[in-house]
Amino acid sequence: MTTDGTTPAGDESEASVAELVDTFENTIWPSIDRVLAGVDVRPERGVLDLIVHVPRADVVRALRMLKQGDELQFNYLRSLTAVDNEADGVDVVYHLYSIPKNINVTVKVTLPADDKVLETATTVWQAANWLERETAEMFGIRFTGHPDPRTLLMPEDMTDVFPLLKSHPFAEIELLQGELLGHERGAGGDE
Amino acid sequence: MSDGIFGVENAWLDAAIRIQLIVGLMTVVVMGLIYLERKILARFQQRLGPTRTGPAGLLQSVADALKLVGKEDLRPRNADPWTFELAPYLVFVPVFLGFVVVPFVAGWEVRVVELGLIYFVSVSSLSIIGWIMAGWGSDNRYAMIGGMRAAAQAISYELPLVLALISVAMVADSYNLEEIVQGQAATPNIVWQPLVVVVFLIAGLAELNRTPFDIPVGESEVVGGPFVEYSGIRWSFFFLAEYAALFIMSLIFAAVFLGGWAWPLGEEWGRGWQLVLVSVKAGTFMFFVFWVRASVPRLRIDQLMSFSWKILLPLMLVQVLINGAVLVYGGSLWILTIAGLVGVGVLAKLVGDAVSQPRPKVVAASAEGEVAS
Amino acid sequence: MVTETAPEFETQDLLINVGPQHPSTHGVFRMVLEVDGEVVKELVPHIGYLHRGAEKLCENNDFRQGVGYMDRTEYLAAHNAELSYVMAVEALAELEVPARAQWIRMILCELNRLSSHFMFFGAFGVDVGVFGTPFVYAWRERETLIDLFEEISGDRMMYAYFRAGGLAWEVPANFKERVHEVLKSSRQGVKDFDGLLTENEIFIARTKNVGIISAEDAIEIGMSGSSLRASGVNLDIRKTEPYLFYDQVEFDVPLGENGDVFDRYYVRLQEMEQSMRIIEQCLERLEDGPIMPEKMPRMLRLPEGQEVYIRTEAPRGEYGVYLVSKGGNKPWRLKVRSACLSNLQALRQMSVGQYVADAIIILGSIDIVLSEVDR
Numbered sequence: 001m002t003t004d005g006t007t008p009a010g011d012e013s014e015a016s017v018a019e020l021v022d023t024f025e026n027t028i029w030p031s032i033d034r035v036l037a038g039v040d041v042r043p044e045r046g047v048l049d050l051i052v053h054v055p056r057a058d059v060v061r062a063l064r065m066l067k068q069g070d071e072l073q074f075n076y077l078r079s080l081t082a083v084d085n086e087a088d089g090v091d092v093v094y095h096l097y098s099i100p101k102n103i104n105v106t107v108k109v110t111l112p113a114d115d116k117v118l119e120t121a122t123t124v125w126q127a128a129n130w131l132e133r134e135t136a137e138m139f140g141i142r143f144t145g146h147p148d149p150r151t152l153l154m155p156e157d158m159t160d161v162f163p164l165l166k167s168h169p170f171a172e173i174e175l176l177q178g179e180l181l182g183h184e185r186g187a188g189g190d191e
Numbered sequence: 192m193s194d195g196i197f198g199v200e201n202a203w204l205d206a207a208i209r210i211q212l213i214v215g216l217m218t219v220v221v222m223g224l225i226y227l228e229r230k231i232l233a234r235f236q237q238r239l240g241p242t243r244t245g246p247a248g249l250l251q252s253v254a255d256a257l258k259l260v261g262k263e264d265l266r267p268r269n270a271d272p273w274t275f276e277l278a279p280y281l282v283f284v285p286v287f288l289g290f291v292v293v294p295f296v297a298g299w300e301v302r303v304v305e306l307g308l309i310y311f312v313s314v315s316s317l318s319i320i321g322w323i324m325a326g327w328g329s330d331n332r333y334a335m336i337g338g339m340r341a342a343a344q345a346i347s348y349e350l351p352l353v354l355a356l357i358s359v360a361m362v363a364d365s366y367n368l369e370e371i372v373q374g375q376a377a378t379p380n381i382v383w384q385p386l387v388v389v390v391f392l393i394a395g396l397a398e399l400n401r402t403p404f405d406i407p408v409g410e411s412e413v414v415g416g417p418f419v420e421y422s423g424i425r426w427s428f429f430f431l432a433e434y435a436a437l438f439i440m441s442l443i444f445a446a447v448f449l450g451g452w453a454w455p456l457g458e459e460w461g462r463g464w465q466l467v468l469v470s471v472k473a474g475t476f477m478f479f480v481f482w483v484r485a486s487v488p489r490l491r492i493d494q495l496m497s498f499s500w501k502i503l504l505p506l507m508l509v510q511v512l513i514n515g516a517v518l519v520y521g522g523s524l525w526i527l528t529i530a531g532l533v534g535v536g537v538l539a540k541l542v543g544d545a546v547s548q549p550r551p552k553v554v555a556a557s558a559e560g561e562v563a564s
Numbered sequence: 565m566v567t568e569t570a571p572e573f574e575t576q577d578l579l580i581n582v583g584p585q586h587p588s589t590h591g592v593f594r595m596v597l598e599v600d601g602e603v604v605k606e607l608v609p610h611i612g613y614l615h616r617g618a619e620k621l622c623e624n625n626d627f628r629q630g631v632g633y634m635d636r637t638e639y640l641a642a643h644n645a646e647l648s649y650v651m652a653v654e655a656l657a658e659l660e661v662p663a664r665a666q667w668i669r670m671i672l673c674e675l676n677r678l679s680s681h682f683m684f685f686g687a688f689g690v691d692v693g694v695f696g697t698p699f700v701y702a703w704r705e706r707e708t709l710i711d712l713f714e715e716i717s718g719d720r721m722m723y724a725y726f727r728a729g730g731l732a733w734e735v736p737a738n739f740k741e742r743v744h745e746v747l748k749s750s751r752q753g754v755k756d757f758d759g760l761l762t763e764n765e766i767f768i769a770r771t772k773n774v775g776i777i778s779a780e781d782a783i784e785i786g787m788s789g790s791s792l793r794a795s796g797v798n799l800d801i802r803k804t805e806p807y808l809f810y811d812q813v814e815f816d817v818p819l820g821e822n823g824d825v826f827d828r829y830y831v832r833l834q835e836m837e838q839s840m841r842i843i844e845q846c847l848e849r850l851e852d853g854p855i856m857p858e859k860m861p862r863m864l865r866l867p868e869g870q871e872v873y874i875r876t877e878a879p880r881g882e883y884g885v886y887l888v889s890k891g892g893n894k895p896w897r898l899k900v901r902s903a904c905l906s907n908l909q910a911l912r913q914m915s916v917g918q919y920v921a922d923a924i925i926i927l928g929s930i931d932i933v934l935s936e937v938d939r
Contacts, residue, residue, distance in 0.1 A: 047655050047872040076783055079873065079901040083888050095873050095886070095901075099783060099797070102804050106873065127786025130909050153612035153938055163620055164897075174624050236700040332580060336920075402693065403766050406921070486760070488767045489693025491921050492602065542765055 028072075028103050035072055036062050049095070049104040059092075059109050060119045066096060066105070067124055074098045074105065080121065080131035082139045084166045089113045090139055094121070111141065120146040138164040209301040213290050221434040222252035228481050235485035262423030267330050270420065274328030279421070279428035281321030286435045288314045293442045294368050296452045296465040307368040308356050311443065312349075315398075318432065319345045322407070325429070326417035337416025340492050341400065341407035347499040348397035348404070354507035355391045359384055359447050361514045362527065368443075372451035379450035383527045386510055386534030388448050390503055392479065395440050397495070399433065402484040406492050437477060445472035502541055506534055577605060580920070584613055590687055590927070591934030595911075602919045607912045611905075614938040622898040627653050627728055627864045630898065634885075635722035637900055638936040640683050643669075643676040644878035645936075646726040649898075651807065652874040652887040653728035656866045663809075664853035665730035670808045671743060671846045672716070672725070673876075674839040678750055679709040680879035681832045684931045685757050688829060691928035692770055698760060705753035712746050728864055730856040740847055747840055754836050762830065771826035775914040775926035778823060785913065786906040789881025791930055794831045795823030801877040813845040825922075825929040832931070865893050873901075880904050880931055900939055904932040 027050050029043045039058045044051040054062045066074045074096040083091045094107040111118060120143040121128040132143045133152040140162035143149070151159060162168060226241065226249065233240030241248030266275055292307035294300045304310050319342055326338015362383050363371040371380075381388050397404040407416040418429050445451055449472040452465035490498070513530050516522075583594040592613035598606040618633045625633070630653075631646050638645040647669060654661060661669075682705045689698025710720045716735050717725035725732050736742070761767045777787070782795045792799055800817045802810040818834035820827030868891035875884040881903025888897040907930045915923040 047870060049873065051871075077786055078875065078882065079884055079886060079899065081886060081897075081899040081901075083871075083897045093886070095884070099799055104805075104873075125786065126784045127906060127909065130905060131786075134905075151612070153615040155612070163617060168620075170620075170624055174621060232696070236697045237704060238700055332578060405693075485694075485697050487694060487764065488689075488761070488770055490766055491770060491919060493919070494769055 028105065031071055032066070032105065035065055035069060039065070046106060049106050051106045051108055053108050053110070056109055056111060056118065059107075060121055060124060063094065063096075063107065063121055063124045066107070072098055072103070073100050074103075075100075075125075077121070077125040077127040077131070078104075080128055080135060082135045082141060082164075084139060084164065085110075086166050087113065090116055090141065092118055092135065092141065116141040117144060118142070119144050122147060138162060140165065206301060210291075213301065214287065217287070217290070217435055217438070218431075220438055221431050222256065224434045224438060224477070225252045225255070225430075227477070228484075231478065231481045232485050235482070256427065259423055259427040264423050264425065265420075267420050269330040271328045271330070274324045275420075276425070278321050278325035278328055278417075279425045279432075281324060282318045283321070283428045283432040283435075285314050285317035285321075286432050286439060288317075289439050290435075292368050293439055294372055294446050294451055295442070296462050296469060299462070300369065303367060303369050306366045308360055308366045308371070308447070311368075312353050312356060315436070315439075316345070316349055318436070322417050325421070329417065329420040331420050334417045334419050337407045337419070341417060343492065344397055344400070344404060344407060344495060347496045348394045348503075351390050351499060351503040351507050352394035352398060354504070354511055355387045355394060356447065358387045358507070358510050358514050361511070361518060362524070363447075364518075368446055372446050372453050375450035376453045379448060379454050381448045383524050383531070384448070384510075385528065385531035386506065386538065387531065389535055389538065390507055391444065391448065392476075394499075394503065395444070395476075396480065396483065397499070399436055399440060399480070401437075401480055403487045403490045404495055406489055406495065437480060438473070441473035441476035441480075442469070444476045445469055449475075502538065506538060510534060582924075590932060591937075593927075593932075593934050593937075595923075595927075597920065597923060599920055602921075604915050604918055604920060604923050607915045607923065609908060609911060611908070611934070611937050614934045616939065618939045619898055619900060622895055624894065626893040627866070627895070630895070631724050631726060632722070634900070635724055636935060637902070637939050638878065638880070638883065638933060639721050640933050641676045641680040641879045641883075642721060642723050643672045643726065644876060644883055646723065647673055647808075648874050648876045648878075648883050648885040649887075650726045650728045651876065652872050652885040653864065653866070655872045655874060656870045656887060656889055657728065657864055659729045659860075660857055661730050662854045662857060664851060665855040666808050667846050667850045668731060668735060668739075668855070669726060670810070670813075671843050671850070672713075673808075674843045674846070675709055675712070675743070675746070677839045677879045678836055679706050679713075681836050682706050682709070682750075682753065684832055684879075685761075685829075688925075688928045688931075689761065691925050692761075692767060694760070698757065701753065701756055701760070705750055708746050708749045712742055715742065727856070729860050730854075734855060740850065743843065743847060747843060750836075751840060754833065754840075758833060762833070768826065770922075770925065771829060771929075772824060773822065774825045774918060774922045775929060776822055776824045777910055777914050781913060782823065782910065785910045787881070787910055788903050788906060789877065789879070790831045790835060791828055791881065791907050791910075793817065794820030794827035796820060801875055801882060805875070807874075807876060809846075809849075810842075812849075813842050815839075815842050825925055828929040828931075863893055865891070866895075867891065875901070878903055880933065880936065881907055883936075900936075902936045902939060904930075904934075904936040908932055908937055 027043075027045075029050055029052075032043075032050070032052060033041065036052075036054075039062045040055050041062070042053040044053065066072055076097040076099055078095040078097050080092070080094050083093060085091060088110070090111045090113060092109045092111060096105050096107060097103075109118065116139065118141060120132060122132065123145070129146075129148065130152055132146055133148070133150065135141055136143055136146075136149065137151045137154045137159070150156065154161070154163075229251070230240040230248070241251035244250045244254045266272065289311050291301045292304050292311055322341040322345070323338045326334045326336075326341070329335070359380050360366050360371070362380060363374045365371055365374070396402075400407055418426060421429065446469075451472070452469050456464055456468055510531070514527065517524070517526050578599045580597045580599055581594065582597060584592045594610040594613070596608045596610070597604050616636075618637050622630045622633050630649055634645040634649040635642040653659075682702045686699040686702025686706075689702070690696070713723060714720050716739070717723040717732070719725075777791075777795055779795045779797045782792050783797060787795075788799070796819055798817060798819060801807075802815075803817060815838045818831045818838065820831050866889040868889065871886070871888040873884055873886045875882050877883075882901065883903050884901030886897070886899040886901065887895055890896040911927060911930060914926050918926065
């Protein structure tokens with residue numbers, strides 16, 4: 001359930017483009033749609049910010065278009081990370097902020113689980129440098145064109161372990177910690 | 192030449208006894224100084240300092256000394272053995288050599304040397320060689336950097352220090368420390384040479400490698416500087432040398448600028464009172480050193496060198512010229528006082544101008560969070 | 565300031581390794597400096613010594629247990645760290661936090677800002693070279709604050725006091741008086757630091773025009789917090805995207821002019837004054853009431869397919885929490901946007917071309933805590 005009572009995000013893929021525009025008319029979506037003309041973008045209402053899904057091939061181009069120009073000026077990269085959706089692939093998420101306009105947007109790219117390659121965003125913001133290094137070492141994503149693809153937090157020789165993937169197991173003690181309290185993921189619980 | 196101590200006739204034996212007394216005195220005094228520094232610094236920092244070892248922590252230095260003596264004497268494998276092991280002695284011995292001329296009270300110096308002041312300055316600068324040897328011999332980058340910095344700093348501040356002492360010697364018309372003290376029976380030299388006193392304080396801090404000039408031993412950067420590889424007894428030699436140098440510098444300060452035992456009491460008061468007087472005067476110098484250490488950040492090596500070469504040295508050269516002019520052409524010594532006070536004002540202004548900026552203003556942002564790009 | 569040596573001189577650059585054990589690195593941090601004489605030619609930071617996998621661990625713990633991990637990522641400003649996390653959970657669970665809890669949260673976060681900035685002054689004073697005096701003053705001030713925190717939450721540093729929905733338990737009955745006491749002594753402490761350092765010529769000579777970063781570069785590299793504001797960028801999340809009740813209290817945002825080390829120090833000094841102003845206004849508006857919502861489920865389960873990125877102004881910058889939920893009582897992904905990591909990226913840019921002694925001071929002025937950098 002979204003906070004403003006509109007149709008849940010999951011159903012939007014069925015709606016037509018015209019309905020999408022109507023749903024988002026009081027957000028920054030129209031501006032983004034205008035600025036990202038020529039890129040196949042799909043919006044989604046987030047809890048706080050607008051989420052924009054961009055296809056893999058156009059990511060850096062879209063990010064650059066969002067940064068430049070006078071309309072939006074997303075000059076601040078707040079955060080860059082990834083989410084492992086197991087079979088559905090890995091989402092790379094960019095949180096952007098425009099200091100002059102005080103607006104936020106979240107840009108999402110989905111990478112297939114067996115082909116985690118993406119162009120680097122360091123040409124758009126320097127802030128992406130370390131953030132991409134961390135995302136790469138934690139999820140096994142390769143950012144092509146990155147000027148310094150070393151590990152950041154992991155040891156230099158552990159380049160084949162990707163801890164934040166769901167397939168990477170917890171240590172036994174950590175599993176025990178979750179189980180001892182008797183919780184089950186997704187099950188109905190006490191009130 | 193005064194009578195031998197304890198009535199001993201032989202000059203050599205007499206000198207040997209005096210030197211032994213000084214060595215014994217030094218050890219006690221240094222331990223006391225270390226304790227005092229820790230207590231005084233602690234009070235500045237709102238804490239107590241040593242309190243547990245012995246009554247009021249008085250035995251802290253003894254405990255430290257025992258601990259240091261008990262430590263293993265390490266030498267890094269790649270350290271050059273001769274340089275590494277000789278360095279502490281080369282730092283430590285020149286300081287003690289300086290004690291030969293220091294006048295404690297009337298008649299209680301080891302030897303009265305006609306060129307006492309020159310002897311003191313030249314001998315104490317031999318320590319620099321020891322610092323460089325320690326830095327290079329340790330086979331450690333931090334030590335080498337520390338040693339180089341120490342050498343650069345010592346050389347830079349040697350000149351204003353020497354010129355300061357020469358200025359005072361000009362006014363006192365002698366290099367003999369005993370005569371300098373006796374010549375101040377009426378007025379101490381601080382009255383005639385205020386600028387020289389200030390410069391001596393600053394250059395003295397630098398020669399002692401004390402804050403704000405302690406970058407060679409900058410703890411937060413090169414962690415101990417040239418002494419980082421030393422431990423146990425060898426390290427304690429450096430430590431001893433530092434405090435002995437502090438003691439000797441304060442005694443020289445008391446003798447040359449504040450009138451030693453001669454002012455305001457004079458010889459009739461007897462050795463006991465003279466000793467107290469000299470202690471008080473030396474104590475002010477030491478307190479000043481501790482006070483500055485507790486209060487002031489550290490200067491960077493290039494700032495410290497440019498301060499010495501560009502500000503202190505020219506001021507001292509001008510001071511020497513003025514001294515010479517007034518003394519040769521006759522003239523009241525009060526001219527020197529006035530010139531000195533003007534010099535202090537100039538120094539303060541130069542220092543202030545070099546760094547002062549108006550206090551920055553706080554820029555208030557409007558409550559709606561409007562962003563001024 | 566830096567003279568070029570004549571080309572005939574064949575000098576060799578020195579590689580200096582600073583850390584991981586070093587009195588000045590504020591934690592376990594290693595940087596390798598390539599030095600030509602005294603000038604830094606290259607600086608390579610190595611982090612990750614304190615990486616404990618907080619993000620992964622939070623995926624295995626439910627939403628109440630996660631607060632403990634957030635504390636430990638930023639232990640000097642733990643309330644601010646907890647705040648981002650509980651706000652993220654509340655946003656997804658659509659919990660409404662009672663007003664009293666919000667005011668108390670604000671007071672505690674600002675008090676934590678005070679204690680964190682005191683810590684900065686202490687460590688920064690040691691870096692600049694004043695032997696111990698600012699450090700001991702800092703601890704004196706922090707003790708009064710930490711004692712208060714201990715009375716409230718039982719812990720001196722890792723409080724685990726905020727809960728999704730409000731607070732864990734009520735504050736002690738004499739809360740207002742205690743906070744007034746603490747404010748009085750903190751005010752004196754700020755004056756002491758100001759008097760000790762701000763107009764000291766040597767301090768100014770060491771910090772002015774050292775480690776300058778321009779506003780554009782700072783934005784480009786993702787800096788936030790006091791370091792960004794010292795470069796003149798007017799970005800304070802409490803003003804631009806207000807949370808808690810920051811839009812109902814009056815305070816100013818200090819900005820620097822040059823973006824040098826002195827500005828970063830002075831901006832923090834001014835921020836402390838503003839924090840105290842905020843706390844006093846909060847104390848006036850604090851009224852009785854509940855601290856948790858009435859219908860609070862014992863086991864918090866979040867809806868599926870929701871995500872949120874909550875950002876707050878922690879003392880070190882923008883501390884963000886990106887929470888992705890796919891149903892259930894544990895997060896699917898919890899990402900901590902660390903202010904110190906982004907600020908640390910700028911270290912190389914600020915230090916190259918400066919002296920070695922300055923590199924240490926610049927590192928101190930960014931005010932990092934390694935547990936937040938590494939998580």
